[in-house]
Amino acid sequence: MPRPSMAELIHVDGMQVVRLSNAEASAEVYLYGAHVTSYVRRGVPKLFLSDLAALDGSAPIRGGIPVCFPQFGKRGPMAVQHGFARRVVWELGGALDAATPSVVLRLPPGEHADWDYRLGCLLKVALEVDGTLVCHMTVHNEESERACSFSTALHAYFCTPDIEKTRISGLQGTTYIDQLAGGAVVEEYPDKVEFLSEVDRIYSGVPSKIMIECGDNLVSELELETFCDAIVWNPHVEKSRGMADLPDDAWKGFVCVEPAVAVQPVVLGAGEHWAAILRIR
Numbered sequence: 001m002p003r004p005s006m007a008e009l010i011h012v013d014g015m016q017v018v019r020l021s022n023a024e025a026s027a028e029v030y031l032y033g034a035h036v037t038s039y040v041r042r043g044v045p046k047l048f049l050s051d052l053a054a055l056d057g058s059a060p061i062r063g064g065i066p067v068c069f070p071q072f073g074k075r076g077p078m079a080v081q082h083g084f085a086r087r088v089v090w091e092l093g094g095a096l097d098a099a100t101p102s103v104v105l106r107l108p109p110g111e112h113a114d115w116d117y118r119l120g121c122l123l124k125v126a127l128e129v130d131g132t133l134v135c136h137m138t139v140h141n142e143e144s145e146r147a148c149s150f151s152t153a154l155h156a157y158f159c160t161p162d163i164e165k166t167r168i169s170g171l172q173g174t175t176y177i178d179q180l181a182g183g184a185v186v187e188e189y190p191d192k193v194e195f196l197s198e199v200d201r202i203y204s205g206v207p208s209k210i211m212i213e214c215g216d217n218l219v220s221e222l223e224l225e226t227f228c229d230a231i232v233w234n235p236h237v238e239k240s241r242g243m244a245d246l247p248d249d250a251w252k253g254f255v256c257v258e259p260a261v262a263v264q265p266v267v268l269g270a271g272e273h274w275a276a277i278l279r280i281r
C-alpha cells in the first residue's frame, strides 16, 4: 500500500517543524528560517545537514536549504550576511495541506538593522506526486509609494558521496564572479565544474536545469524558474576548519548549488510582486 500524503506540525526539542510526506518522498521544514532541513526521495537523502548544526534557533542552520533574503551574502545594504530571513521564526501562512502535501510560510513583519522596507515574503514547500521537492518563493513590495530592491538565494546543500568525483553540469558558457579572486569575472568553459580546492562562485545567466553528478551517477537535478543566478560553493579543507558548526571533514560530503538573484538585485515598484521556483529531484 502506498504511504498516504501527510502534512503535520510537530515539535522537536522545542522547535516547530512541519513534516511532509507522500508515497515517494518526505521533507522537514523548520519554521525557524523557513528552513528545509531534510528531503528524502525514494529512500535517498538529498540534502546535507551538518552534525554540528544549531537546531535550537540560536544561529542559522548549517545545511538543508537556508533562505537568504532580502540579501544574498553582502550584496545589499545589510551588514548581516545573507539577510535576516534565516534567523527568524516564520509564521504558518494558512492550514497545512495534507493532500498535496505542502506548507506555506510567511516571513513575519519586524524591525531589522539596515532595513526599513515592508517587503512581504512567502515560501511554499511542497512534494509533487513523483516526490519532487518544490520551493515556491513569492515577494511582495508592500510599500505604498517606494520601490524596493532585494537579492536572494535558496542556499541548498546537496549530499554527494564524494566531492572529489562531483561535477556540476549545465553551466558551460555562462560567466561567474569568483568570490575568492576579489570578484573577478570569469567565463566558464569546461563542461563541468570540479572541486579540487575551495569554490565560491556566483554564476549568472544560468539555464533552467543544473545537474549534480558524482562519477557516472546523477546525484540531484535542479530546475529553476525566474532564478537567473546560481552560487556554487564548497569550503574545502581550510575554510571548513574555521567553521564551528561543520565537522572538519564534512566538506567531502556536500556541495552547495544555490538558485539566486544576486548579481543584479530585483527591483520591485510599490505594490509589485515577484515569484521564483526551485524544483529538486
Ligand SMILES: O=P(O)(O)OC[C@H]1O[C@@H](O)[C@H](O)[C@@H](O)[C@@H]1O
Pocket: 060, 073, 081, 082, 155, 179, 200, 201, 231, 233, 258
Ligand atoms: O557561513 P554562511 O554565512 O552560511 O555562508 C556560507 C557561504 O555561503 C555561500 O553562499 C557564499 O558564497 C560563501 O561565501 C559563504 O561562505
